[in-house]
Amino acid sequence: MYKQDPTVLTNDTRFRFKTFAFDVEAQVEEYDLDAENGVLRLAWHGWNEAKGDEFLDVYHAWLIQKLDYSRILIxxxxxxxxxxxxxxxxxxxxxxxxxxxxxxxxxxxxxxxWKK
Known part of the structure; x- marks a missing residue:
């Protein structure tokens, strides 16, 4: 069961998607937005229920920061x-x-x- 609308991410949001032809079940593990300072830490854990060579378990994380002069650090x-x-x-x-x-x-x- 999903905790919220899948178009809005927060901690513990669960979603399913297909990436690189793999079906993935995923959950947001980290969503820490500091909008005032223009910093976001976002991470999700994804997996499938397969066994053997079809098994897949991934973790993706990003730190995104707005910098001066319209620059972005990721x-x-x-x-x-x-x-x-x-x-x-x-x-x-x-x-x-x-x-x-x-x-x-x-x-x-x-x-x-983002609006700072």
Whole structure:
């Protein structure tokens, strides 16, 4: 059961999505917004219920900070466990890297729209 509307993120929000052709169940583990100082820490844990080579467990975290002169700082961390993730990371062109860059581009757009 979801704790809230899936379009609004807060701590413990659960959601499902498909990424890189994988079905993922996920939950926001960290959502700490300091809008006054233009800083957001966001992290989610994602997994599937598969076993063996189909098993997947990931954790993604971002620290987003608005800086002076319309600059944005984004630090990102990621942990991936499972054969699927390992194999995808070897793809050429690197599908995972390109997909993550697309997410970063979306975070930049979001951060630029923040009101301080």
């Amino acid at each position: 630090l990102t961390q990621e942990s991936q466990i499972g054969t699927l993730a390992k194999e995808l990371a070897k793809s050429v062109p690197n599908t995972m890297m390109l997909g993550h860059q697309s997410r970063l581009d979306g975070l930049v757009t979001f951060a630029k729209d």
